[in-house]
Amino acid sequence: MNRFAVMVDAGYLLCQAVDIVSNRSSKKRRDLEIVDPAGLVALLIRKSKELLALDGKELLRVYWYDGVFPTGMTEQQAAMINVDDLVLRAGTVNGAGKQKGVDSLIVTELVELSSHHAICDAVLVTGDSDLAVGIDLAQRRGVRIAVLGVQDLTQGVIDQQSAEIRNRSDRVGHLCRADIEGLVRFKPAARKAASTEAPAKPSAPPYQRELTPDDDVKIGDAVRTFINAQENPALLRNAINATTQKIDVNVDRILIHNIFRMLARGELTNAEKMLARAKFRALLHELGTDDAVVSVAPASEAPKT
Structure with missing residues (x-):
């Protein structure tokens, strides 16, 4: 290297x-x-x-x-x-x-x-x-x-x-x-003249399709692949707050992006994101709470890096 x-x-x-x-x-x-x-x-x-x-x-x-x-x-x-x-x-x-x-x-x-x-x-x-x-x-x-x-x-x-x-x-x-x-x-871009037309109606919210059993399997497999890709699952320490069960925002961002890439079918629906997070929590618990899921210290108590 x-x-x-x-x-x-x-x-x-x-x-x-x-x-x-x-x-x-x-x-x-x-x-x-x-x-x-x-x-x-x-x-x-x-x-x-x-x-x-x-x-x-x-x-x-x-x-x-x-x-x-x-x-x-x-x-x-x-x-x-x-x-x-x-x-x-x-x-x-x-x-x-x-x-x-x-x-x-x-x-x-x-x-x-x-x-x-x-x-x-x-x-x-x-x-x-x-x-x-x-x-x-x-x-x-x-x-x-x-x-x-x-x-x-x-x-x-x-x-x-x-x-x-x-x-x-x-x-x-x-x-x-x-x-x-x-x-x-x-090189200033040409500015469009102000339109006199009536503003367009807001578009309808995107259709949120229902999850299927196949979605459950594929998202579960994708989350498992994401966790296994880590050299050491212990690197996910502090990923989940033991009290609130919220996933750290930085870990969550990487997780959701990886699921998006693995499924390769467009932007994830809210339901798919929620399922991915639930699978992530469940799989980390299977790994053992001592190694994967611990309480996140408040910012004032966090050790300096």
């Missing part, structure tokens, strides 16, 4: 970049043009090598995590996936235009790569505190983690990185305006 990965939250990178190159006049990524996709990826690889002193180590690949609209990829996304050594990992985009599911994709992949000893180092281009659990789990498996932010303090653009990920990471670095100039540029 002598390889490293670069894992990019595209929403974070591009929103920070447009804030800088627009001289703080826009934070909309649609106002950013990637002039040189290959050059941008090469920059991320070079900065990653410098940050963790990775000379002599081989790049596994660059993972590009981005929300994709139901209508398909944008021109920007289509250009990025044509860059060598880069793969797109697609989340979704909600009605407000915000990407969803990207953080859980990154955490899941980081843990999987670490568990399979596919990498020894990883650089995360992100600011999201939700990735803290993934950083912890990867480091327990011997992987060094660096976070690479985007900022330009001369313009008042800070990195928007959470203290949780900065404090957990082995190294912290930054890209600035001098790094990204020439690779991206500010």
Whole structure:
């Protein structure tokens, strides 16, 4: 194992970049043009090598995590996936235009790569505190983690990185305006004229189909596969509050995303999510309460990491 990965939250990178190159006049990524996709990826690889002193180590690949609209990829996304050594990992985009599911994709992949000893180092281009659990789990498996932010303090653009990920990471670095100039540029998108038409009626809520015996079996198998994929089930310690039986929010996010991937039939219904959580609790109890299910300490009493 002598390889490293670069894992990019595209929403974070591009929103920070447009804030800088627009001289703080826009934070909309649609106002950013990637002039040189290959050059941008090469920059991320070079900065990653410098940050963790990775000379002599081989790049596994660059993972590009981005929300994709139901209508398909944008021109920007289509250009990025044509860059060598880069793969797109697609989340979704909600009605407000915000990407969803990207953080859980990154955490899941980081843990999987670490568990399979596919990498020894990883650089995360992100600011999201939700990735803290993934950083912890990867480091327990011997992987060094660096976070690479985007900022330009001369313009008042800070990195928007959470203290949780900065404090957990082995190294912290930054890209600035001098790094990204020439690779991206500010190009304001054409704004649509205000419509005089009456607003559309709100769509009906999605149909929540009833669960079948086959669903019970498939979801149970998927949950069991998720638990067995952990190198040590004891890593799920503190996953469930012994008093409330609530699943830790970070573990729950990874669990639901894994079930979604394994079933491969679209977004899970609320009933399917509830069944997955119930199966998860039941299987952890079967493993033994001493190893898998213990009370979660209050935040004020939690041990420092």
